[in-house]
Amino acid sequence: MNNPATLSGLSHDDWINLQAAEKYIFGGLNEDQRDAYEEHFFSCYECAEEVRWMAIFEAKEKKIFDAPAPGV
Numbered sequence: 001m002n003n004p005a006t007l008s009g010l011s012h013d014d015w016i017n018l019q020a021a022e023k024y025i026f027g028g029l030n031e032d033q034r035d036a037y038e039e040h041f042f043s044c045y046e047c048a049e050e051v052r053w054m055a056i057f058e059a060k061e062k063k064i065f066d067a068p069a070p071g072v
């Protein structure tokens, strides 16, 4: 057990301070943190949006390396 109680007890501000959305997408959260963060953003609109933006940003970054920009 890796302190799951503590992780699921993290508040919105705690996740923001951890830059959890960025780490969730780009890697940087351990398994317990990912699970706890998922639980949080399923019920937190702000964090869900943050994750969505990070995912879009990450996809764009990949495209930059994969192919020339399509001209937005």
Ligand SMILES: [Zn+2]
Residues within 6 Å of the ligand: 011, 012, 013, 015, 040, 041, 044, 045, 046, 047, 048
């Ligand atoms: Zn949140």
